[in-house]
Amino acid sequence: MDRRDFLRSAGTTAASGYLLAATAGVAAASDRPQWNRRWRSYLSNPDSHPLIPNVSHAGYRRGELPLPRLGVRVSVTAFGAVGDGVTDCTAAFTEAVERVGATGGGTVYVPPGTYLLTGIVWVHHSRVAIRGAGRHRTRLFFDRSLTECYRPGSRNEWSWSGGLVWFIPRELRGALEESGFTGNEGWLANRDLSTVTADVPRGRRRIPVSDPSAFQTGRHVLLLADNTTDNSLLAHLAGDVPGTATYAWATAAKRLRPELTDWPLAVNFARYRFPVQVHRVEKDAVVLAQPLKIDLRAGWSPRFATLGPAITESGIEDLTIEMRQVPQTAHHLDPGFNGPHFQAAMNCWVRDVDLWHADNGFGSTTTKGVTMTGVRVGGRARHHTFICRVQTHDLLVDHFEIPAATTPLAPGAAHHGINTEGFSSGNVWSNGVMEGTFDSHRALPFESVRTAITVTNNGITGGAGDAGPRWGARFCHWNVDVLGGRAHGVRLEEHAPYSAAVGVRGTTGPTDHPKDFTGELSSVVDALDEAVLPANLYEAQLRHRLRGTTQERGDA
Structure with a gap:
């Protein structure tokens, strides 16, 4: 389904109509696209290509299985919920979700109607789905923000985290509440299993280890690498380009160095953390999926x-x-009318969900393999539309829409768009029509792809000035239509190391950001103002991998 088909299937609103009309003219201008040479180069070296990351493992179960449809276990109406838009259904939703989760999982069904909610819907269990009767039939109406129904944001954290439907382990929620939402935001209680016994280059799957008996085929484990005081890991995330030797890591990347800063979230960057499934155990090594x-x-x-x-x-x-419509606040003062948020979550999903009048849209913090598909974030002006933060890996946002806001930005407010930050990698935004921009909030996100997207480029990138480089290595923007000519956040060839802009149409030059690194970046632009094949880089990568390695999927 292409971008225009998606808008039709989703029931396009009047607010997004101008995007559809604008897209039609751009699409007509590109006829007879050619297979791009960068794609041919990728095929010769998919797992360690210097410019184009292999993001074919993004999303639920690495794209190897469809999203599940868990069987219905209960209806919220059995616990007292009434879809009249007046009855407070928070307790009923809470009890239904808890009951299903505690008894092995399944779907909590929400029949047609409007359900008033005045608090967070917590999902602390695995294998629990909340399913409505369709986006035009079931409506969850949240009347109170996170600040009103939970706790005031002590560090303005509701501007970038937390959701009114919040998928988070109970243990992590407790640790965050006890710490005042400082410290570790992700994986907890990580007991060491085995050390890696030799250097291993990027792209390999076979890892020599000291104790193979500690591993079990099909299990997920956490791969760790320490962020050392010589800044060599940070330089590596930036591609080890020459400019990393002169970059002012101690000041410009102070937040990434826990020993140099009192920033309460610095612990999240003390080491690289990558969840990965074990495909096979050998006598002296593990083979990753x-x-x-x-x-x-x-x-x-x-x-x-x-x-x-x-x-x-x-x-x-x-x-x-x-969400209850309230005036937008100035930057970083969001009260927390935030959409669904996934935290310490893996192989989860959002499917066919509209979100209206949110401060922040769909969020992920320290997740792995989450798919968001058929999603729309619209209504009044908003801050972050999609949040991808703190070592979120292999997120897939596919068939998405960010229509024009129905209200102007408030004084001092900002709209960022599709965000990534903080050592996050392998993430994909695909088949989208949007306003905003391709946002980075610094802290060295790397290896990400935006493909088959039409963007009215009117957002801004963010991030604190001492949070490190805005882009790490291997950002690839492939078949992107820019409406209005603005290159901000899209054309990165002078800013992101070892990166590629291929088939980017409608810009006149690189992004307007200050450069993080001096010297050669080894980045390229190719086929500007042309349409290229494959039309969607992520989909082509996935097809290529599954066609060649279906017997090597590593499913548990």
């Missing part, structure tokens, strides 16, 4: 650990979420 995104070097003490508490196989689908 997907290739490494970074080198493993002895100086970083690479090792494997247990994953700890996680939400898996849970999701929300087939409904509309609407």
